[in-house]
Amino acid sequence: xxxxxxxxxxxxxxxxxxxxxxxxxxxxxxxxxxxxxxxxxxxxxxxxxxxxxxxxxxxxxxxxxxxxxxxxxxxxxxxxxxxxxxxxxxxxxxxxxxxxxxxxxxxxxxxxxxxxxxxxxxxxxxxxxxxxxxxxxxx
Numbered sequence: 605x606x607x608x609x610x611x612x613x614x615x616x617x618x619x620x621x622x623x624x625x626x627x628x629x630x631x632x633x634x635x636x637x638x639x640x641x642x643x644x645x646x647x648x649x650x651x652x653x654x655x656x657x658x659x660x661x662x663x664x665x666x667x668x669x670x671x672x673x674x675x676x677x678x679x680x681x682x683x684x685x686x687x688x689x690x691x692x693x694x695x696x697x698x699x700x701x702x703x704x705x706x707x708x709x710x711x712x713x714x715x716x717x718x719x720x721x722x723x724x725x726x727x728x729x730x731x732x733x734x735x736x737x738x739x740x741x742x743x
Contacts, residue, residue, distance in 0.1 A: 656739030666725030698743035
């Protein structure tokens with residue numbers, strides 16, 4: 605095997621290992637949200653990326669006036685950067701554009717808590733979190 609092929613193989617192996625390492629915490633998050641959603645509603649049948657997309661784009665009246673929707677800060681296309689009301693750039697929220705996202709469950713919960721209160725005026729339900737995260741994982 606040539607040196608170039610060995611380097612390429614090593615790079616692919618490392619990329620796969622990184623993707624696998626990131627997937628485990630995401631899978632655990634989704635499993636936790638699913639368990640909580642099922643406890644809240646025994647009719648819960650799973651998450652939906654389509655519902656997550658609708659949630660991402662929907663405007664709500666319960667939160668802050670300058671952030672009525674997720675798209676107020678996060679771009680309509682989650683693969684592109686967003687911007688806070690203060691003008692600070694926010695990295696894309698889609699996993700395809702930001703592969704390291706959602707790997708730290710505590711960080712995910714911190715941002716859900718903050719952003720749900722800003723947009724909805726309340727905490728997101730486990731189903732809303734799971735649907736939204738499913739949408740981001742699908743992009």
